Amino acid sequence: MKLEMLDVSVFIAYVIGLLIIALWISKEEKQEGKNTEDYFLAGKALPWWAIGASLIASNISAEQIIGMSGSGYAIGLAIASYEWMAAITLIIVGKYLLPIFLKNKIFTMPQYLEQRFDTNVKTTLALFWLAVYIFVNLTAVLWLGGLAIETVAGVDWMFGMIFLAVFxxxxxxxxxxxxxxxxxxxxxxxxxxxxxxxxxxxxxxxSDGQGVIAGFSILTEQMPSHFDMILSADNEHYMSLPGISVLVGGLWVMNFSYWGFNQYIIQRALAAKNINEAQKGIAFAAFLKLLMPIIVVLPGIAAVVLYPQLTSPDLAYPSMMALMPVGLKGLVFAALVAAIVSSLASMTNSISTIFTMDIYAKIVPEKSQRHYVQIGRMSALIALAIALVVAQPLLGEFDQAFQYIQEFTGFFTPGIVVIFMLGMFWRNANSKGALAAAIGSAVFSLIFKILWPGLPFMDRVGLVFVLCLFSCVVVSLLTTEKQKNTCVNIQEVSFDTKTTFNISAVMIIVILIILYATWW
Known part of the structure; x- marks a missing residue:
């Protein structure tokens, strides 16, 4: 599919407009320039609507739009559980986790681990996150983004990747x-x-022009299996979405790791004016997550009827873009690129924050604020350059880059969730127990993958989480360790939430119950 001149003009107008807005927002109001709080946490002045929008923009990228549309084509509505379960996860994060982080006035997730445990735990996890963000997340977004641009606009994937990085x-x-x-x-x-x-x-x-209601009815009548939210064991995609485990198993662990302890996501909430603004922003993002399956999954399901002979499910979204009239096609292409560059910008900003504040500032202390901001900018540039170089060698052989992301991060996700959860809510957890969970997460995951290859990925994550939890508790109880815990005592943290947040939480829960009851 090629873009017409009007589509290209619309896209160029979007690029120029975004750059102008960004430069206007970025203008320095202080003569001495930005300090680290200004650069890494937006001066801790973000309002709720900016937090909510940025959370979703950081989350939705090429792997979500193209990958989830492809999963909608192959599997159906069941893939929407990733989005809908994330909505309730966001509410829990906003009520029970975010108040602890904001009370501790942290810049990064590793910084909290240093306050709660020690430097060894902080450095171990900081290096892990830097490696994952550069060699997994950043490379995947660039690679899939380059392929998306090649599919839609006919531009070579390498030039597409370079454009995304520069933009x-x-x-x-x-x-x-x-x-x-x-x-x-x-x-x-x-x-x-x-x-x-x-x-x-x-x-x-x-529906051949009979309207969206008629079209939706046709989809549900012709493809009822594509509207099963909980897959049965005999479904060919059961390994990807193992039945009831979607509601009670490993997906919760993956969601808490992503939405609660992932730097490039939670950093937006850490930059809030106050806890109330942060929680309103998270509630806003939760409502947007409920909407996302309509945007990314439904077109994939419709493509089964309209384009039944696609050679790959991931071609569903680009193929559906052919339905757009000239001009609007350029707008939808701009939306796709918008999602990609927003994720890239969020990841590079978080990479620079962790590297500068958790690694560099400890090695080279007592430098000026301006110096650390410059180091942050340099580290972001270097990270993008590395990702550009390694993207094709790392991901070029994978049929599904999204699967590459899940497999790699899934080795460490259970341990991360255990470390934070016990660190926040169990006073006896110590650094030796935390390291046991971190190491055990990789070891247990590898053992299960080798010895039990038929175990669904999501179930493996859940089982490894339980083993890591047990390991951390046992090691912490068996080791006596004197450590200086500089974290705020949990009894000093208020978990009270405003009426608007509580109403939003109830509404989201009710909507989810209705959705799952309808499409069970």
Whole structure:
């Protein structure tokens, strides 16, 4: 599929407009320039709407849009559990985890681990996150983004990757998190509008112009199996979504790791004006997560009817874009690129934050704030350069890059969740127990993968989590360790939430119950 001149013009207008907005937001109001709080945490002044929009823009990228549409084509609505279960996870994070982080006034997740445990735990996890963000997340987003641009616009994937890297640098490197968060508002509006428009056109096409309701009815009648939320054991995709485990198993561990302890996600909430703004922003993001399956999964399901002979499920979303009229096609392409560059900008900003504040500042202390900001910018550039070089060698042989991400991070996710959960809510957890959970997570995962290859990935994550939990508890109880815990006592943290947050939580729970009861 090729873009017409009008589509290209719309896309160029979007790129220029975004750069102008980013530069205006990034202008320095202080003569001495930005300090670390300004650059890495947007001066701790983000309002709720910027937090919520930025959370979603950071989360939704090429692997979600193209990958989940492809899963919608192959599996159906069941893949939406990743989005809908994330909504309730966000509510739990906002009520019980975020108050602890904000009370401790941290910049990074490793910083909290240093306060709670010791430098060894902090450094171990900081190095792990840097490796994952550069060699897994950043490379995957660049690679899939380059392939998406090649599919839609006909531009070689390498040039597409270079464009994405340069574009994300152009609007985020100078302004830091503030530029990323506020431009994410435009990105999310474009993403939601373009996605809903594509879903409307898809359903209308399925019904031959009879409307979206008729189109949806046709889909449910012709493909009832594509609307099963809980897959049975005899389903060919059971290994990917193992039945009831989606509701009570390893998906919870993966969600808490991603939404609660993932630097490039939680950093937006850490930059809030106050706890109330942060919680309102998280509730806003939770509602947007409920909407995402309509935007990314539904077009994939519709593509089964409209394009039944696709050679690969991941071609579903690019193929559906052919339904868009000239001009609007450029807008939807801009929305796709918006999602990609927003994720890239978020990841590079978090890489620079962890490297600068948790590694470099400890090795080279007592430098000026301006110096650390410059180091942060340099580390972001280097990270993107590394990702550009290694993306094709690492991911070129994988049929599904999304699977590569899940497999690699899934080796460490259970241990990370155990370390944070016990560190926050069990006073007897110590650094030896934390390291036992971190090491055990990789060892147990590898053993299960080799000796029990038929175990679904999601179930493996759940079992490894239980083993890591046991390991951390046993090692902590068997070792006596004097350590200086500088964290705020949990009894000093208020978990009370405003009425608006409580109402939002109830609404989200009710909506989820209705959705699962309807499509069970």
């Amino acid at each position: 994300s640098i152009a609007y985020s490197l100078y302004g830091g998190l503030k530029a990323v968060a506020y431009t994410d508002i435009l990105q999310v509006v474009l993403l939601v509008f373009g996605g809903l428009l594509l879903s409307y056109l898809a359903l209308n096409a399925v």
